[in-house]
């Protein structure tokens with residue numbers, strides 16, 4: 001039985017130093033008719049209040065699945081969380097009851113999705129859908145909830161909120177719909193907001209506005225932000241730390257400044273190679289030669305080796321560091337930087353220890 | 354919306370005119386002489402036959418007969434059958450029976466079809482889901498006539514649970530024929546509900562509802578069922594019109610004195626006025642309920658706008 005008091009600021013609940021969120025060695029698989037898909041294979045990270053962690057990686061690398069595992073909204077079956085732990089403010093979410101988990105969603109952790117049109121229910125007004133947060137978690141009346149919905153719509157800068165509160169999702173533009181999603185997600189002042197490609201479906205100018213809004217909201221509330229994105233420009237601009245995912249694993253992790261100026265994993269290097277200047281707005285991930293791995297049959301050794309330009313096979317490899325047979329663990333390469341590559345020092349251009 | 358409804362209602366007029374003419378022509382084209390058959394075992398005298406043929410315009414060509422019929426219709430006269438009973442009285446007597454039968458059938462569709470579909474949709478691939486799958490496949494593959502006789506034989510005659518025929522037992526008499534009449538649609542409603550629910554459960558907005566921390570019941574009822582039922586409700590609405598066609602078989606087998614049995618008998622004795630009157634009424638109901646469904650659709654799904 002966990003008893004989380006979400007009305008108090010984080011600092012009073014968790015002893016200082018305890019991160020808001022800790023994910024440790026998370027494993028998720030999908031048991032399908034076609035076999036087992038290993039979507040997340042040992043992901044670990046932590047998030048502090050006010051921190052922005054960007055999660056980067058090709059599509060299909062397990063970013064959304066790991067985020068949904070944290071939210072506790074994976075459909076089980078087919079999904080199975082078959083290893084690891086998720087601690088929110090020091091409490092193990094995987095050990096608590098479904099009901100306690102549910103109570104965290106909204107006031108504790110909340111999430112916005114890529115496609116706001118399909119993520120909003122077409123048959124209810126946006127005001128109703130925002131207001132639901134207050135009705136379900138705070139027991140407010142329908143009328144009171146509607147009033148709070150208008151305030152929130154104002155807060156996410158939807159023009160003429162009072163007039164538009166009873167409109168339906170299809171009556172809004174893409175950018176405004178995403179603001180509605182954001183309003184819903186921040187309704188209860190969550191400690192953590194997970195934004196899963198929040199701007200991918202939007203026009204470039206609107207993308208920037210939505211990102212600005214998220215940053216401003218984070219500044220006001222001090223919430224931790226997990227930003228899943230394809231957009232290197234956005235990562236560079238808003239994130240503190242970055243975790244690069246490949247085949248359901250984190251293959252590189254560090255501060256944005258460090259990782260972007262000098263990658264230490266050939267996969268990250270490949271991603272960066274796509275963007276001549278990282279500062280360039282809207283820089284997208286370059287498709288790296290070769291196919292993303294089939295998560296039902298992840299390659300032996302380093303999962304990236306079939307596509308890696310730096311791989312060393314057979315006699316070329318150092319002992320115990322053969323790319324096709326030896327699995328490279330995520331390890332500290334230089335202070336503040338971890339990577340899962342046998343030859344990170346080489347990539348980074350520092351002498352091996 | 355109001356203008357849309359008005360336009361649709363206006364459109365029913367030419368449709369009804371065309372339908373009535375087609376039905377008229379079909380009755381006209383039927384082989385055999387209705388008047389000669391009227392006498393049964395005791396043949397009527399040629400003089401009587403001639404007089405009756407004259408009275409009912411049977412010697413005129415089709416378009417004249419139709420013209421005469423329509424002229425009377427617009428004066429509120431639906432004509433009489435060959436025995437001189439006004440068609441309007443037949444309809445007034447028979448319609449309540451059919452309405453009760455149709456309501457019984459719709460209630461079965463909702464109670465059994467919808468509930469079975471919801472349970473199967475929520476517990477996909479469970480034992481219950483498979484039972485629904487097999488039984489609905491069986492039901493839709495059996496013609497309603499066979500099903501009607503079978504139900505009558507098994508539940509009426511052998512087991513004696515229900516009256517075999519007639520309406521002597523009040524509403525109870527309607528249960529078995531209502532179930533038979535509903536069977537096909539009921540199976541379809543179950544399948545449609547299941548599919549629609551299964552589809553909606555995977556919808557992004559259901560994932561959002563869970564991410565919002567809404568209670569499971571709210572996620573299922575408010576954010577899944579409500580959306581899933583839109584196609585089901587519209588199907589049931591449109592099906593009410595179609596049920597009237599099925600009522601012809603059901604009412605005849607179970608000997609219920611509704612408009613279905615009347616029209617069946619009228620076709621056999623080539624009572625043109627009765628057939629045209631009743632079938633046109635059925636067509637009207639069909640069109641009407643389709644219009645109701647379109648309006649309902651716009652009410653249930655705010656994305657639908659007709660103007």
Ligand SMILES: Nc1ncnc2c1ncn2[C@@H]1O[C@H](COP(=O)(O)OP(=O)(O)O)[C@@H](O)[C@H]1O
Pocket residue numbers: 030032037039057058059060061062063064065066078295
């Ligand atoms: N419901 C599911 N059934 C089977 N496999 C799934 C399911 N959902 C996701 N996956 C698998 O998990 C992998 C990771 O998906 P995802 O986390 O959505 O990737 P992304 O990094 O693009 O967000 C995908 O390759 C996909 O094959």
Ligand code: SF4
Pocket residue numbers: 265266267302303304305306308309310311312323328340341342343344
């Ligand atoms: S371990 Fe080998 S294959 Fe994997 S990224 Fe490093 S160099 Fe490439």
Ligand SMILES: [Mg+2]
Pocket residue numbers: 060063064065196
């Ligand atoms: Mg994704």
